[in-house]
Amino acid sequence: MIFVRPQTGQRGVRGSVTLRWIVGLAAVAAVATACSTSTSGQGGSAGSNPPASQSTPSTGSSAPSSGSSSTSAAPLPSKPVHVSLQMSDGTQVGVGMPIIAYLSRPITDAKAFAAATKVTVNGSEVHGAWYFERKYGLKGKPIEADYRLANYWPGHATIHMDLPVKGLSAGMSHGHQLKYDDDLTLSFTTGKANILTVSNATHQLTVMSDGKLWGKFPVSLGASNTPTARGTKVIMEKGLSICMSGPGYNECGIKDTQRLTYGGEYLHSAPWNVYNIEHGINSSNGCTNLLPADADKLYHFLEIGDVVQYPDANGPHMTLGAGYGDWNLTWSQWQLGGLYPTS
Numbered sequence: 006m007i008f009v010r011p012q013t014g015q016r017g018v019r020g021s022v023t024l025r026w027i028v029g030l031a032a033v034a035a036v037a038t039a040c041s042t043s044t045s046g047q048g049g050s051a052g053s054n055p056p057a058s059q060s061t062p063s064t065g066s067s068a069p070s071s072g073s074s075s076t077s078a079a080p081l082p083s084k085p086v087h088v089s090l091q092m093s094d095g096t097q098v099g100v101g102m103p104i105i106a107y108l109s110r111p112i113t114d115a116k117a118f119a120a121a122t123k124v125t126v127n128g129s130e131v132h133g134a135w136y137f138e139r140k141y142g143l144k145g146k147p148i149e150a151d152y153r154l155a156n157y158w159p160g161h162a163t164i165h166m167d168l169p170v171k172g173l174s175a176g177m178s179h180g181h182q183l184k185y186d187d188d189l190t191l192s193f194t195t196g197k198a199n200i201l202t203v204s205n206a207t208h209q210l211t212v213m214s215d216g217k218l219w220g221k222f223p224v225s226l227g228a229s230n231t232p233t234a235r236g237t238k239v240i241m242e243k244g245l246s247i248c249m250s251g252p253g254y255n256e257c258g259i260k261d262t263q264r265l266t267y268g269g270e271y272l273h274s275a276p277w278n279v280y281n282i283e284h285g286i287n288s289s290n291g292c293t294n295l296l297p298a299d300a301d302k303l304y305h306f307l308e309i310g311d312v313v314q315y316p317d318a319n320g321p322h323m324t325l326g327a328g329y330g331d332w333n334l335t336w337s338q339w340q341l342g343g344l345y346p347t348s
Contacts, residue, residue: 085186086110086175096193100157101239102310103331104166107146112183113176119347123167137344155336160198160215166191199311203293205318208285222299225281227291227320236323237332238265238313261304266328274300
């Protein structure tokens with residue numbers, strides 16, 4: 006078992022913006038399994054929203070009746086659902102970064118939430134979708150909702166979201182009407198469209214930036230007993246120095262780390278593993294080991310939200326809850342809404 010001990014000096018996008026998601030990640034990474042993957046369970050249920058009141062029509066005849074009357078049911082008690090966003094206004098991210106929202110309690114109906122969402126890219130309306138899942142480890146935020154398009158955001162774009170949900174129904178729960186208690190907006194930008202592909206066949210990491218080849222770098226992936234997950238990952242966090250340890254392995258001061266999963270897969274510098282990196286030998290504990298100079302170059306070029314694809318890695322498939330794993334679902338699967346149907 007390998008553990009990561011994050012140290013001080015964590016930084017956000019380009020070192021100038023403190024991202025809200027680092028707080029959540031730090032809670033998970035306080036004692037995390039390094040260079041391995043984790044999954045989160047998912048389940049779903051959908052509820053309907055019955056009318057808040059019901060009227061009994063009066064009866065009448067040709068003759069006036071002084072006894073006719075009508076009654077109305079008392080309004081149902083309500084409970085608030087607070088929505089918070091992981092990203093802050095003015096943040097710059099990579100093109101694979103979803104919009105992430107947290108709900109303060111489970112709901113039973115997400116249709117009004119989805120219908121109210123309006124997103125524009127460079128001023129033009131786009132049509133993405135929300136996907137709801139259970140969230141573990143964040144107090145008061147049991148539900149996570151991620152919003153993405155069918156494809157990645159464009160590079161160098163300005164994205165704006167309006168979420169006017171205050172007072173809208175979130176369904177019923179234990180005899181209470183659930184209602185959102187706030188309206189939200191978000192504006193952020195994307196940087197270069199950086200798409201990385203890590204090939205197990207060639208033991209190379211290839212960077213395409215804005216559609217052009219930016220560089221190729223040798224790597225060592227996970228050994229057969231500690232494989233690297235297949236699928237599409239997104240850079241979640243950047244840190245200057247961490248410690249990794251395990252059976253026969255204890256290294257501190259590991260530099261140029263870029264987290265890919267909650268379980269502890271990273272892109273990082275591996276000066277102790279130069280021979281295997283240069284000779285295409287998989288020997289890591291699941292991480293993508295890089296030569297020190299290459300790791301430094303990539304660290305200063307890439308940003309949180311950049312996409313890292315592993316089409317043929319030797320491990321299990323990357324799952325939605327193992328990190329920012331949204332791109333491992335097809336668009337048709339995503340549009341179903343996950344825990345709560347959205348249409």
